[in-house]
Amino acid sequence: MMSKKFSRDPIKGMDDFFPSDMRVVDYITNILREISELYCYEEFDAPLLEPIEIYEAKSSTELVNEQSFIVEKKPGERLILRPEITPTLARMVAKKSQELKKPIRWYSIPKCYRYEQPQKGRRREFLQYNIDILGEDTLYAELEILNIVVDILTKFGATSDQFQIYFNNRRFIDAVCKIILEIPREKIQLVYTILDKADKMEESEFEQYLIDSFESEFIIRGIKKLRDADDLDDLIESFDDIPSEFYDSKGFQELKNLEKLINQANLSEFCSFSSGVVRGLDYYTGTVFEVFDTGEDNIRAIFGGGRYDDLLSLYSDEQMSGIGFGMGLLMLELFLRTYGLLPEEISVPDYSEVIYIANIDEKVAPYVFKISNMIRENDCACMIDYRFENLGNQLSKANDLGVSISLIIGPKEMEEKKVTIKNMISEEQKTVDKSNLISVIEIIFSELEEKKSPKIH
Numbered sequence: 263m264m265s266k267k268f269s270r271d272p273i274k275g276m277d278d279f280f281p282s283d284m285r286v287v288d289y290i291t292n293i294l295r296e297i298s299e300l301y302c303y304e305e306f307d308a309p310l311l312e313p314i315e316i317y318e319a320k321s322s323t324e325l326v327n328e329q330s331f332i333v334e335k336k337p338g339e340r341l342i343l344r345p346e347i348t349p350t351l352a353r354m355v356a357k358k359s360q361e362l363k364k365p366i367r368w369y370s371i372p373k374c375y376r377y378e379q380p381q382k383g384r385r386r387e388f389l390q391y392n393i394d395i396l397g398e399d400t401l402y403a404e405l406e407i408l409n410i411v412v413d414i415l416t417k418f419g420a421t422s423d424q425f426q427i428y429f430n431n432r433r434f435i436d437a438v439c440k441i442i443l444e445i446p447r448e449k450i451q452l453v454y455t456i457l458d459k460a461d462k463m464e465e466s467e468f469e470q471y472l473i474d475s476f477e478s479e480f481i482i483r484g485i486k487k488l489r490d491a492d493d494l495d496d497l498i499e500s501f502d503d504i505p506s507e508f509y510d511s512k513g514f515q516e517l518k519n520l521e522k523l524i525n526q527a528n529l530s531e532f533c534s535f536s537s538g539v540v541r542g543l544d545y546y547t548g549t550v551f552e553v554f555d556t557g558e559d560n561i562r563a564i565f566g567g568g569r570y571d572d573l574l575s576l577y578s579d580e581q582m583s584g585i586g587f588g589m590g591l592l593m594l595e596l597f598l599r600t601y602g603l604l605p606e607e608i609s610v611p612d613y614s615e616v617i618y619i620a621n622i623d624e625k626v627a628p629y630v631f632k633i634s635n636m637i638r639e640n641d642c643a644c645m646i647d648y649r650f651e652n653l654g655n656q657l658s659k660a661n662d663l664g665v666s667i668s669l670i671i672g673p674k675e676m677e678e679k680k681v682t683i684k685n686m687i688s689e690e691q692k693t694v695d696k697s698n699l700i701s702v703i704e705i706i707f708s709e710l711e712e713k714k715s716p717k718i719h
């Protein structure tokens with residue numbers, strides 16, 4: 263009787279990572295790590311499970327109520343597969359804050375979990391690169407983080423025509439709402455919600471939400487201006503009789519100063535103001551930003567972040583501000599693919615520095631193992647063919663893999679303590695003493711390297 267077969271697919275919204283997928287992940291994470299380390303950020307990680315309360319307190323109700331994967335092993339204990347790592351970062355920093363040198367510069371590439379509707383760029387299990395600086399209150403922290411965004415994307419080969427960082431400041435939105443639009447304090451959260459969701463809404467839906475939430479035509483017009491503005495001065499000019507208190511507000515001052523710093527650092531090509539960007543997580547207090555693919559058919563946020571002043575208060579009385587961002591690796595990959603920025607080479611494994619060992623006879627196996635151990639001890643990778651079939655077949659397999667050097671070992675080589683070495687590129691072949699093998703391999707590799715990148719004399 264035929265036994266029941268289980269599905270070969272992973273569970274909905276989650277992905278298997280085949281070696282071909284891991285090559286893409288490795289290519290991307292190598293660059294992310296390289297840039298993080300150039301800015302002196304250190305890597306951290308933490309458990310996958312956290313108590314749900316920490317996200318209830320300051321992240322977002324959507325994240326907790328609709329998107330959480332919950333583990334309940336004991337009545338009353340609700341653990342959640344982390345939907346993001348920023349509250350965990352705050353916990354770890356709060357725990358060791360006394361001994362950590364400020365500012366704290368950390369990055370991480372955790373797997374995160376959100377029970378979302380799977381769609382392009384959105385999965386239920388995903389890798390998310392995070393980089394944050396804590397304990398640096400000046401806008402230089404913002405500038406460093408924006409610089410990191412630019413360095414990462416340009417390192418992948420992207421240009422300012424392909425992406426833009428849209429920045430804003432929540433304190434500024436607060437000041438506009440309170441001082442200019444005179445929106446009651448308890449209704450300001452509605453402004454954030456609508457601005458965050460605006461680009462996913464039809465105009466009529468947006469309009470209806472505003473009418474249902476606010477009676478005043480002046481407020482409704484003001485919120486529409488916030489959604490649409492892409493120039494700070496024009497936005498301010500569009501309001502009449504602004505009280506001077508507004509110009510003195512921290513939000514307005516921070517935005518103006520950040521614009522100045524962005525100009526001084528020559529980053530203005532990559533950064534634009536956009537008062538519609540507020541971000542969906544509740545803990546952001548100051549600067550917020552989202553990075554967009556600017557492609558015409560493809561305008562969407564790739565990733566985002568911002569400043570949070572009070573996240574440590576979940577765990578201690580200490581006040582320490584941080585700023586950083588989270589980036590889904592899949593979102594980045596889609597962006598890179600859109601512009602052909604993933605190198606062709608990563609589509610196949612690279613065996614060019616591997617030594618392939620072809621054996622003529624099973625009797626030579628012990629000698630082959632000695633040779634292969636010796637090669638690996640010298641930090642060189644090697645692959646043994648265990649088929650002991652005809653040599654032509656073995657060498658053609660080596661050729662298909664793209665190796666540069668094959669070794670041919672038969673009873674005669676074993677008896678004389680020799681190895682036959684074949685340069686697969688030039689097809690030259692010679693038999694050498696086992697004791698000389700490593701140096702001959704090194705010579706062949708360095709000759710091949712020179713041919714690849716000829717020295718200029």
Ligand code: HAM
Binds near residue numbers: 345565593
């Ligand atoms: P977030 O906006 O919730 O922020 O997520 C940041 C990024 O993670 C998104 O823009 C997207 O690239 C990726 N992402 C989110 N959900 C998914 C999903 N279901 N599938 C694939 N990718 C996804 C945060 O998580 C903040 N903790 C970021 C942060 C760090 N802010 C300051 N420091």
